[in-house]
Amino acid sequence: MAKFRAPGRVNIIGEHTDYNDGFVLPFAIDRYVEAEIEIDSQFVFSSQMMDETIVLRKYERLGKWTDYLMGVIHAIDQKGYDVPPVRISVTSTLPTGAGLSSSAALETAVAYGLSKIMNLELEKKELVEIAVKAEREFVGVKCGVMDQFTCVFARRNHAIFLDTSDLSYEYVPLNIENFEFALIDSNTKHELSSSEYNKRRKECEEVLKILKKKSFKEVSYEDLRCLERTLRKRAKHVLDENNRVSVAVKALKSFDISLLGNLLYESHMSLRNLYEVSCEETDFIVDFLKKSGNVAGARMIGGGFGGSVLILTRRGYIEDVFEKLAKDYFKAFEKKPNLIKIKSSDGVNMCGA
Numbered sequence: 229m230a231k232f233r234a235p236g237r238v239n240i241i242g243e244h245t246d247y248n249d250g251f252v253l254p255f256a257i258d259r260y261v262e263a264e265i266e267i268d269s270q271f272v273f274s275s276q277m278m279d280e281t282i283v284l285r286k287y288e289r290l291g292k293w294t295d296y297l298m299g300v301i302h303a304i305d306q307k308g309y310d311v312p313p314v315r316i317s318v319t320s321t322l323p324t325g326a327g328l329s330s331s332a333a334l335e336t337a338v339a340y341g342l343s344k345i346m347n348l349e350l351e352k353k354e355l356v357e358i359a360v361k362a363e364r365e366f367v368g369v370k371c372g373v374m375d376q377f378t379c380v381f382a383r384r385n386h387a388i389f390l391d392t393s394d395l396s397y398e399y400v401p402l403n404i405e406n407f408e409f410a411l412i413d414s415n416t417k418h419e420l421s422s423s424e425y426n427k428r429r430k431e432c433e434e435v436l437k438i439l440k441k442k443s444f445k446e447v448s449y450e451d452l453r454c455l456e457r458t459l460r461k462r463a464k465h466v467l468d469e470n471n472r473v474s475v476a477v478k479a480l481k482s483f484d485i486s487l488l489g490n491l492l493y494e495s496h497m498s499l500r501n502l503y504e505v506s507c508e509e510t511d512f513i514v515d516f517l518k519k520s521g522n523v524a525g526a527r528m529i530g531g532g533f534g535g536s537v538l539i540l541t542r543r544g545y546i547e548d549v550f551e552k553l554a555k556d557y558f559k560a561f562e563k564k565p566n567l568i569k570i571k572s573s574d575g576v577n578m579c580g581a
């Protein structure tokens with residue numbers, strides 16, 4: 229029996245750009261989904277988090293967590309292989325619903341594990357392709373490529389500067405000296421997150437259609453003038469956010485923490501006002517942090533409508549900042565946020581490798 233693990237991810241900057249041929253700057257974190265896999269006489273999936281074990285037929289879609297696993301099997305078969313019945317047991321130290329891409333971690337751990345067990349020798353880009361396909365076609369979430377790419381390609385102490393238009397990438401050292409990244413989970417997940425996500429995707433497709441462009445790479449600020457208000461706001465976010473990613477890479481390389489922090493705040497404001505995917509809870513957290521000492525920057529990460537806020541603080545101050553925030557947050561929303569301290573991590577691998 230072999231065990232494989234894939235990390236969750238945070239994205240420093242470049243939100244809602246990965247399905248618009250744009251730039252992202254994610255890194256993997258030291259929270260993992262682990263999948264133990266062995267050949268069996270039937271498909272048996274179990275999840276410690278869900279506390280259930282399910283026996284199912286090949287390609288059976290149940291509208292629940294098992295779809296991520298079966299989706300991967302389906303995608304591998306579509307490449308011309310024939311995955312035999314397997315027993316897969318999943319455990320995790322990665323919170324779900326916190327916007328840390330637990331689904332991509334699950335998909336890539338299983339894709340990598342099956343590739344190893346079946347001696348398929350799949351390349352990293354093929355693993356990404358399989359995991360994305362599982363999510364888009366089997367699970368039915370029209371995600372971008374960032375999460376799965378990070379789960380596979382991540383390297384400890386580095387962020388990945390990825391151009392999602394052609395998957396070219398560069399590892400950027402995460403050298404932030406006496407600062408550190410941490411996460412504050414808002415403990416909120418609004419129902420509309422997936423419907424609004426798909427709506428934003430459609431709006432961006434609409435922009436390209438109206439402008440008669442094939443890709444956001446060809447869209448300029450002048451082009452935005454002929455768009456109606458909502459579409460103009462969405463498109464402006466994408467162009468601005470791409471510029472911010474490029475500047476953030478330069479800031480990281482030159483250890484300009486204050487510039488990097490300001491870019492995080494700007495990104496949040498844009499996600500809030502132009503792309504309109506934030507929510508009261510994450511806005512509250514970011515507004516609070518802006519007024520706190522020892523915080524360089526913060527912003528919501530992931531698809532939005534809840535999830536986590538990424539914060540860049542001076543090393544050693546995060547608990548202090550969080551404690552104050554948690555009190556005010558509880559007063560406002562009657563729920564507690566969670567502090568998640570993180571380190572960067574490597575991508576998918578065999579456990580113990």
Ligand code: GLA
Binds near residue numbers: 242375
């Ligand atoms: C989700 C998707 C990603 C990306 C982000 C927004 O996490 O899975 O592909 O689109 O939202 O940047």
